[in-house]
Amino acid sequence: xxxxxxxxxxxxxxxxxxxxxxxxxxxxxxxxxxxxxxxxxxxxxxxxxxxxxxxxxxxxxxxxxxxxxxxxxxxxxxxxxxxxxxxxxxxxxxxxxxxxxxxxxxxxxxxxxxxxxxxxxxxxxxxxxxxxxxxxxxxxxxxxxxxxxxxxxxxxxxxxxxxxxxxxxxxxxxxxxxxxxxxxxxxxxxxxxxxxxxxxxxxxxxxxxxxxxxxxxxxxxxxxxxxxxxxxxxxxxxxxxxxxxxxxxxxxxxxxxxxxxxxxxxxxxxxxxxxxxxxxxxxxxxxxxxxxxxxxxxxxxxxxxxxxxxxxxxxxxxxxxxxxxxxxxxxxxxxxxxxxxxxxxxxxxxxxxxxxxxxxxxxxxxxxxxxxxxxxxxxxxxxxxxxxxxxxxxxxxxxxxxxxxxxxxxxxxxxxxxxxxxxxxxxxxxxxxx
Ligand SMILES: NC(=O)c1ccc[n+]([C@@H]2O[C@H](COP(=O)([O-])OP(=O)(O)OC[C@H]3O[C@@H](n4cnc5c(N)ncnc54)[C@H](O)[C@@H]3O)[C@@H](O)[C@H]2O)c1
Numbered sequence: 324x325x326x327x328x329x330x331x332x333x334x335x336x337x338x339x340x341x342x343x344x345x346x347x348x349x350x351x352x353x354x355x356x357x358x359x360x361x362x363x364x365x366x367x368x369x370x371x372x373x374x375x376x377x378x379x380x381x382x383x384x385x386x387x388x389x390x391x392x393x394x395x396x397x398x399x400x401x402x403x404x405x406x407x408x409x410x411x412x413x414x415x416x417x418x419x420x421x422x423x424x425x426x427x428x429x430x431x432x433x434x435x436x437x438x439x440x441x442x443x444x445x446x447x448x449x450x451x452x453x454x455x456x457x458x459x460x461x462x463x464x465x466x467x468x469x470x471x472x473x474x475x476x477x478x479x480x481x482x483x484x485x486x487x488x489x490x491x492x493x494x495x496x497x498x499x500x501x502x503x504x505x506x507x508x509x510x511x512x513x514x515x516x517x518x519x520x521x522x523x524x525x526x527x528x529x530x531x532x533x534x535x536x537x538x539x540x541x542x543x544x545x546x547x548x549x550x551x552x553x554x555x556x557x558x559x560x561x562x563x564x565x566x567x568x569x570x571x572x573x574x575x576x577x578x579x580x581x582x583x584x585x586x587x588x589x590x591x592x593x594x595x596x597x598x599x600x601x602x603x604x605x606x607x608x609x610x611x612x613x614x615x616x617x618x619x620x621x622x623x624x625x626x627x628x629x630x631x632x633x634x635x636x637x638x639x640x641x642x643x644x645x646x647x648x649x650x651x652x653x654x655x656x657x658x659x660x661x662x663x664x665x666x667x668x669x670x671x672x673x674x675x676x677x678x679x680x681x682x683x684x685x686x687x688x689x690x691x692x693x694x695x696x697x698x699x700x701x702x703x704x705x706x707x708x709x710x711x712x713x714x715x716x717x718x719x720x721x722x723x724x725x726x727x728x729x730x731x732x733x734x735x736x737x738x739x740x741x742x743x744x745x746x747x748x749x750x751x752x753x754x755x756x757x
Contacts, residue, residue: 325349325402325503326348326400326402327343327348327401327403327404328352328353328401328404328405329350329351329352329397330394330398330405330406331353331407331408331409331422331444332352332353332359332407333409334372336405336408337370338472338481339405339407339481341375341388341478342478342482344378346506346507347506348387350382350387350388350389351390351391351401352388352390353391353392353398355392357392360392363379363390364383364390366379371643371644372477372478373478374479394430395429398433398435398438402435403438404439405442405443406426406442406454407443407470408422408423408426408444409422409444410423410444410445410446411582412582416586416589417590418446418583420447423442424453427440427453427454428457431457431459431460434460437463439465439499440454440463440464441465441466442466443469445469445583447520448521450520451490451492451516452492464496466516467488467520468487468488468489469520471488471523474642474645484507486512487501487507488522489514489519490513490518491519498513501513521590524586524590527583528601528604530568531575531584531604532601532604534568534575535608536604536607537551537568540554540571540755542614543755545755545757551571551755551756552755555569570737572611572735572736573615573650573709574611575650576648576649576650577639577648578647578648580648581648582648584605587601611650612654612657615650615733615735616654616658616661618752619632619654619658619707619733622731622733622752623663623704627662629662630664630704631664631702631703632665632666633667633699633707634665634666634699634706634707634709635668635708635709635712636668636669636711637652637709638669639651639710641712644671644672646672646687651710652686654709655686664691665690666691666692666698666703667693668694668695668696672687696714696718697719697722700727702728703728704727704728706727706731706733707734708734709735709736716739720743720744720747720749724747724748724749729750730749731752732744732751734751739753741753
């Protein structure tokens with residue numbers, strides 16, 4: 324079992340630290356936010372992620388998981404140091420590497436001889452070698468080990484990954500990192516750092532492409548009178564295509580796809596390659612937000628001015644508290660620009676913000692937030708479903724109908740049964756189906 328330091332305790336770092344402790348390693352997780360470290364040390368989880376609390380508490384009880392403020396306190400004895408730091412979108416679309424670069428500068432003199440720095444953040448091609456240069460330590464190896472977990476199933480995905488990718492110039496270091504994961508059953512791909520870095524971007528951009536593709540097909544379905552649910556069923560049985568990421572909706576969002584697709588376009592641009600395909604994928608997505616707004620406007624008899632719109636769902640998808648780049652917030656912002664008043668309900672978001680307290684970034688300001696799905700309905704010209712929370716399926720729709728000013732549902736996630744809604748007296752509008 325190894326001594327591991329994890330720098331950054333967000334969705335990736337906290338999950339990584341918790342499951343590495345779970346499989347037997349001795350882990351110290353560091354963050355710069357003292358309050359977060361204090362809460363984690365008490366076993367309180369600042370984000371919503373199924374199964375994470377059990378793992379963290381188990382690690383604390385077993386004495387294999389600790390939390391400290393600042394990386395200095397974590398790395399002195401560590402054989403492996405994971406970087407799980409933010410790489411947000413920079414002004415020019417590329418990933419902002421300043422967190423990684425600053426941390427590498429700080430860690431350089433402090434790392435134990437013979438340790439391995441493992442980068443789990445999503446970073447452009449060349450970053451592994453950049454970190455090695457900044458560390459300036461001939462006795463420390465740097466390895467790329469991109470993370471593929473999905474928020475909402477981060478613990479499951481970490482314990483049962485489809486693959487583990489390790490990119491390294493130093494094959495001995497790659498073998499040591501592979502051994503860290505020996506308890507995890509998954510194919511291990513050892514490759515060069517540039518390929519590992521590109522695998523992460525290529526994977527996320529491909530998934531975004533699938534969603535944009537099915538959104539475009541859904542839009543076409545509306546024009547030609549086809550039902551996208553049937554189309555997806557017919558496509559998905561083909562094993563070469565599959566069903567995953569073929570759910571039409573209001574567009575993709577979240578903390579990764581928007582920034583990672585733009586970063587990949589930028590990587591291509593810098594390399595002199597015109598990635599027009601990915602430009603198209605991004606354009607389809609931006610248009611999809613607008614298309615949802617037009618759909619809602621038309622359902623509200625052609626005008627949103629002075630109308631109240633009831634919204635179910637704010638997070639970027641179900642089973643997470645993450646509001647970063649949420650399509651729901653994109654759509655709501657546009658509704659408000661067109662004169663609507665929006666009242667919203669989301670099981671993860673109260674007036675004080677989501678449990679992590681990191682979401683609102685001002686975009687919830689002025690929104691009426693309700694404590695239950697019915698609280699948003701009184702007087703609304705339409706009910707709009709923007710996140711696919713399962714609890715919305717099981718609401719009392721007779722009550723919803725009676726509360727709304729007009730019995731209109733715009734289901735941007737195709738969550739509800741159109742026939743059942745129409746039987747209850749709603750004018751129902753889905754995506755890609757009539
Ligand atoms: N969220 C995902 O689903 C996901 C999946 C795969 C990969 N990634 C990538 O992983 C990286 C991290 O993503 P995330 O969603 O976990 O980010 P996050 O914003 O949730 O967490 C980052 C954490 O790092 C901490 N931090 C910032 N500077 C620090 C420092 N100098 N020392 C210690 N801690 C510091 C922050 O306080 C925060 O807790 C990004 O590159 C992201 O693209 C994210």
